[in-house]
Amino acid sequence: MTVKTYTCYVVFQTHWDREWYLPFEVYRHRLTQVIDRIVEGLENNELEQFVLDGQMAALEDYLEVCEPYMEERILSLIKEKKIIIGPWYVLADEFLVSGESLIRNLEIGMKLANKYGESQMVGYLPDTFGHVSQMPQLLKGFGIDNAIAWRGIDSDKSELIWKAPDGSQVLTVFLPEGYYQPVLNEESYQTSMANYVEKVKGFAQTSALLLTNGGDHLMPKHGDMLGKINEISSEEVTFVSSTYEHYLTSLKAELPEDLPVYYGELRSNKHAYVLPNVLSTRTYLKQQNQMMEDELTGYTEPLLTLTASNNYPARYLEESWKLLMKNHPHDSICGCSLDEVHREMETRTMKLGQRLESLQMGALAAAGIQDAAESGHATRKPFEDNTVFTVFNPHVHSYSGPIRGTIWLKEDIDFSLVDEHGQYYQPTILSKRKDRHFASPLDAFPEFTEGTFYEVIFSVEELPATSLTTFRVVEGEYKTLVEMEAGVVDTAFYRINVETDGSLTLEEKTTGRTYKGLQSFYSSLDVGDEYTYSPPKDDIRTFGRLKGNPKVDYSGDVSLLHYTVELEVPAGCREDRTGPVEEKVTTEIQVTVMLTSHSPRIESKVKVLNRAQDQRLRVQFPLGATIEQTYSDTAFDVVKRPAKKIEEFDAPKQKEVPVVVEPSLSFIRAEQNGVGIHFFHRGLQEYQVVPSGKEDILEVTVLRSVGWLSRDDLRTRGGGAGPGMETPEGQCLGTYTFDIAFEPASGCTNGNIAKSAHFYRIPPRIYPGDARGKNLVRLVEIDNKEVQWSALYCSDGEMYLRLWNPTKKEQAFQFSTGQEINTITKVNMDKSELILLNDQSDRLSPKGIANYRLQFS
Numbered sequence: 061m062t063v064k065t066y067t068c069y070v071v072f073q074t075h076w077d078r079e080w081y082l083p084f085e086v087y088r089h090r091l092t093q094v095i096d097r098i099v100e101g102l103e104n105n106e107l108e109q110f111v112l113d114g115q116m117a118a119l120e121d122y123l124e125v126c127e128p129y130m131e132e133r134i135l136s137l138i139k140e141k142k143i144i145i146g147p148w149y150v151l152a153d154e155f156l157v158s159g160e161s162l163i164r165n166l167e168i169g170m171k172l173a174n175k176y177g178e179s180q181m182v183g184y185l186p187d188t189f190g191h192v193s194q195m196p197q198l199l200k201g202f203g204i205d206n207a208i209a210w211r212g213i214d215s216d217k218s219e220l221i222w223k224a225p226d227g228s229q230v231l232t233v234f235l236p237e238g239y240y241q242p243v244l245n246e247e248s249y250q251t252s253m254a255n256y257v258e259k260v261k262g263f264a265q266t267s268a269l270l271l272t273n274g275g276d277h278l279m280p281k282h283g284d285m286l287g288k289i290n291e292i293s294s295e296e297v298t299f300v301s302s303t304y305e306h307y308l309t310s311l312k313a314e315l316p317e318d319l320p321v322y323y324g325e326l327r328s329n330k331h332a333y334v335l336p337n338v339l340s341t342r343t344y345l346k347q348q349n350q351m352m353e354d355e356l357t358g359y360t361e362p363l364l365t366l367t368a369s370n371n372y373p374a375r376y377l378e379e380s381w382k383l384l385m386k387n388h389p390h391d392s393i394c395g396c397s398l399d400e401v402h403r404e405m406e407t408r409t410m411k412l413g414q415r416l417e418s419l420q421m422g423a424l425a426a427a428g429i430q431d432a433a434e435s436g437h438a439t440r441k442p443f444e445d446n447t448v449f450t451v452f453n454p455h456v457h458s459y460s461g462p463i464r465g466t467i468w469l470k471e472d473i474d475f476s477l478v479d480e481h482g483q484y485y486q487p488t489i490l491s492k493r494k495d496r497h498f499a500s501p502l503d504a505f506p507e508f509t510e511g512t513f514y515e516v517i518f519s520v521e522e523l524p525a526t527s528l529t530t531f532r533v534v535e536g537e538y539k540t541l542v543e544m545e546a547g548v549v550d551t552a553f554y555r556i557n558v559e560t561d562g563s564l565t566l567e568e569k570t571t572g573r574t575y576k577g578l579q580s581f582y583s584s585l586d587v588g589d590e591y592t593y594s595p596p597k598d599d600i601r602t603f604g605r606l607k608g609n610p611k612v613d614y615s616g617d618v619s620l621l622h623y624t625v626e627l628e629v630p631a632g633c634r635e636d637r638t639g640p641v642e643e644k645v646t647t648e649i650q651v652t653v654m655l656t657s658h659s660p661r662i663e664s665k666v667k668v669l670n671r672a673q674d675q676r677l678r679v680q681f682p683l684g685a686t687i688e689q690t691y692s693d694t695a696f697d698v699v700k701r702p703a704k705k706i707e708e709f710d711a712p713k714q715k716e717v718p719v720v721v722e723p724s725l726s727f728i729r730a731e732q733n734g735v736g737i738h739f740f741h742r743g744l745q746e747y748q749v750v751p752s753g754k755e756d757i758l759e760v761t762v763l764r765s766v767g768w769l770s771r772d773d774l775r776t777r778g779g780g781a782g783p784g785m786e787t788p789e790g791q792c793l794g795t796y797t798f799d800i801a802f803e804p805a806s807g808c809t810n811g812n813i814a815k816s817a818h819f820y821r822i823p824p825r826i827y828p829g830d831a832r833g834k835n836l837v838r839l840v841e842i843d844n845k846e847v848q849w850s851a852l853y854c855s856d857g858e859m860y861l862r863l864w865n866p867t868k869k870e871q872a873f874q875f876s877t878g879q880e881i882n883t884i885t886k887v888n889m890d891k892s893e894l895i896l897l898n899d900q901s902d903r904l905s906p907k908g909i910a911n912y913r914l915q916f917s
């Protein structure tokens with residue numbers, strides 16, 4: 061009998077979490093030592109090749125601080141393909157960032173890699189906590205036909221096919237033992253290597269085995285690593301120093317025809333932890349990230365594309381994307397690092413916010429809509445007030461609904477609004493304050509001007525797509541809010557009142573249906589860590605109670621419902637972590653619910669003053685029905701999942717309990733036969749549906765208060781997930797404000813709800829200035845409302861539009877524009893050309909993503 065022989069491809073690598081249980085600068089100093097060793101090892105032929113973790117940020121971090129002679133050496137090793145770089149910019153969490161962020165991550169990562177050498181064409185996802193459904197389509201869009209991954213995959217084979225919902229597929233290598241394999245750094249590497257081979261060969265379907273030799277922040281040990289490889293080869297296993305690309309080439313040559321096929325998102329924790337509750341750790345970070353993603357792709361890029369396509373600040377924007385993405389690595393956006401790390405993330409967010417606001421104002425100046433200088437030629441000068449202002453609709457669909465924002469006027473007057481076509485609008489004034497307006501022109505002394513700031517809301521019909529529409533303040537009357545005697549909201553759509561437990565009862569007028577217990581808050585205990593929720597044995601659940609009387613303000617168009625809910629909750633958990641301490645504290649939640657006469661959506665601003673530790677605060681929406689499935693959005697997809705998963709609380713050693721929480725980027729659709737709720741949010745990305753008698757309840761996590769990076773005494777996870785460091789700021793004490801919205805289900809399509817959610821996250825916005833006569837009307841409009849847009853931006857002097865189809869049906873659509881389109885070219889995500897469209901129409905395949913280059917004559 062012949063013995064089966066194997067070739068084990070040993071890929072030397074390091075996994076570089078840029079920040080985690082140490083802050084960024086400390087890790088970076090360590091990086092200089094690790095890279096210096098790699099360079100020396102490669103130059104001395106102790107190593108043959110080295111993979112720099114599939115991300116370009118680590119190389120940039122090094123190049124920023126290394127000595128010039130080291131820069132020369134590392135760049136020449138990259139050119140010789142001894143140091144392997146790309147394709148990502150950072151190793152992002154896939155569920156917590158937008159689909160567009162994942163595309164730019166590859167786009168910028170590959171561009172940088174190709175600048176220094178050649179990008180590795182490997183979909184390298186070694187440590188990410190589960191994978192989004194569309195990842196195969198994203199990789200294929202950049203010409204990558206494979207993935208190497210670990211967490212989230214439940215396969216018993218190491219080679220499989222992974223299919224995205226549009227049918228795109230990549231050959232996927234599952235790492236059954238994970239990427240953390242510093243085998244050759246060990247004293248007894250011969251034995252360790254034999255053990256490793258023994259474990260992985262049962263998964264292999266060919267003679268090719270893979271060893272990812274290295275680990276988190278590790279360098280190859282000093283000494284001749286190649287020599288060790290040569291020494292350990294046996295009759296059964298030949299070890300060769302290799303790269304992922306070489307390994308994949310050998311693997312492809314021997315693959316069996318019938319590889320197992322996996323579809324869509326991969327979140328199984330059968331083989332490895334997926335750490336599901338990072339979806340709700342430090343929700344403030346998720347919220348800040350989504351605000352920045354919205355500013356960047358929702359306003360800044362489309363505004364610059366509309367106004368400044370000839371003078372587009374491409375480099376400024378690329379550097380801004382990099383700043384955003386430095387918050388996207390799995391240990392950063394997941395909130396599972398040291399407090400210091402997350403404070404640095406907030407600083408990045410603050411800096412990015414300043415940049416993006418400046419870029420938006422720069423876009424208006426470039427188009428002559430408002431001037432940064434007194435001596436310029438724009439229609440509005442720096443010290444002028446907002447008697448004339450513009451509304452920017454960045455979407456490829458027209459908009460009907462409320463516009464909300466702040467304008468300031470030098471005079472304190474009654475006024476109405478009129479648009480470019482002479483149409484009058486009577487706004488409601490939500491708030492009004494006298495204050496000073498500050499302006500600092502480029503060419504004049506900075507000054508304050510006295511004025512009145514009005515927070516206005518008014519409803520528009522068919523505000524054109526991708527355009528700026530100018531409004532003027534004219535003599536007339538606005539509406540003001542008047543307090544109603546009954547604390548009840550009564551609109552064309554609903555009658556809503558607040559119960560003594562702080563929940564809402566809603567009567568839907570069109571159906572006569574009543575929903576009870578909506579938007580009800582409760583707190584229960586959590587003795588878990590930054591990765592994982594874990595209730596103590598002696599858990600208690602506290603519901604709210606209404607404090608004082610609710611107040612309703614009404615203007616005829618707008619109703620505002622104000623109320624406060626209090627929860628008397630345990631101050632924390634006992635030292636032994638089995639139950640609550642005796643002491644109670646009060647969590648105070650101030651809610652403002654807004655309804656307008658033109659929209660069925662119920663929008664809430666929720667301000668939480670949290671004084672409790674070791675707890676989880678959730679908001680509940682009883683659905684009025686039992687439901688079979690939910691839908692929520694992840695990167696370029698609306699994913700259907702079974703609604704109720706059985707929850708377990710005690711995990712065996714080295715295992716997690718089954719995953720019961722689900723991810724969402726901006727909406728959740730929880731309904732059965734038109735009964736249920738559509739929920740919208742910014743930053744509240746974890747949800748769960750729980751059964752409760754005759755109906756199910758949608759629960760969304762608002763805050764999770766945990767004081768440890770990792771612990772090894774959790775019920776729900778049988779071991780640590782990182783070092784057991786204290787992270788007091790993970791308790792989320794203090795005040796946090798969240799925006800949420802909901803509406804009773806109405807049997808709409810996934811395309812409709814995705815569009816609605818996109819407008820909720822990125823509403824048309826008021827800017828100062830006068831856009832009349834600037835020809836800034838309707839850059840591009842898509843006539844099919846099921847078709848969604850993700851990006852409108854310029855690159856290398858060309859204009860690009862990215863669309864996606866959330867539905868399972870092919871969608872035909874027409875482009876239209878206020879200008880003359882010369883050509884529309886369909887391109888790949890990497891901008892390589894596919895086809896020139898013959899006319900201004902196309903078809904988007906089910907769940908497809910499509911990219912277009914638009915050229916105007």
Ligand SMILES: [Zn+2]
Pocket residue numbers: 075076077187390391
């Ligand atoms: Zn990692």
